[in-house]
Amino acid sequence: MISQRFTQISARRVFAQRSISLTSTRFSAPALITACKPLTQSRPAATQTVPEDEAYSILKAQRAVRPVSPHLTIYQTQIPWTLSALNRITGIILSGGFYVFGAAYLVSPLLGWHLESSALAASFAELPTAVKLLLKFGVALPFTYHSWNGMRHLVWDSGRQFSNKMVVRSGQVVIGLTVVSSGALAVYGL
Structure with missing residues (x-):
């Protein structure tokens, strides 16, 4: 061109x-x-000086008739963009959690905290069974979702299952696998 x-x-x-x-x-x-024909076209510009307050009122009138930018509330919720947002959120939660725990583990001797494995296991064992189940499920959910959705993205990177129908279907499979594997990890060892 x-x-x-x-x-x-x-x-x-x-x-x-x-x-x-x-x-x-x-x-x-x-x-x-x-x-x-001449090589370039020219059009004389007709300009005029406008006082600042009148220019502002013209601008204000133009803004009143401009269309509003689209935002999330006008769109119907769809699996692809919802799962994309959740993938980013779970990635931030996991990496942020690892950084916070790692930093706390490093400074715990200086502050007198007991974050060694035996102390954490003993405090976790004292919790009621329902609380243990909820804590384990809450920790397993972002990890399993991010893992399953990462595998889904690896399949897409290979050029497979990238049609609209397969994107929605694989999203539903990821949700199902996430719930089942998070529940299995939460129940395991109780």
């Missing part, structure tokens, strides 16, 4: 530099018309 445009502009410049009569038979009519 760029090379065609470059060729057209170059040809117009060559024809414009030569004096071509309109009665010449060497060129067809479009070439003659092109050769006789």
Whole structure:
């Protein structure tokens, strides 16, 4: 496309530099018309000075009739963009949680906290069974979702299952696998 445009502009410049009569038979009519046109169009701008308060009122009136930008509340919720947002959120939760726990583990001897494995296991064992189940499910849910959705993205990176129907279906499979595997991890070892 760029090379065609470059060729057209170059040809117009060559024809414009030569004096071509309109009665010449060497060129067809479009070439003659092109050769006789000026290279650039110019349009004189009609401007006027407007006082600042009047300019602001014109701008305010224009803003009143501008369309409002689309936002999430006008769209119907769909699986692909919901799961995409959840993938980012779970990634932030997991990485943020690891960084916070790692930093707390490093400074715990200085602050007198007991974050060694035996102390954490003993405090966790004292919790009621329902609380243990909820805590384990809450920790397993973002981890399993992010893992299953990561595998889904790896399949997409290979160029497979990227049609609209398969994206929705694989999203439903990821949700199901996430709930089942999170529940299994939460129940395991109780």
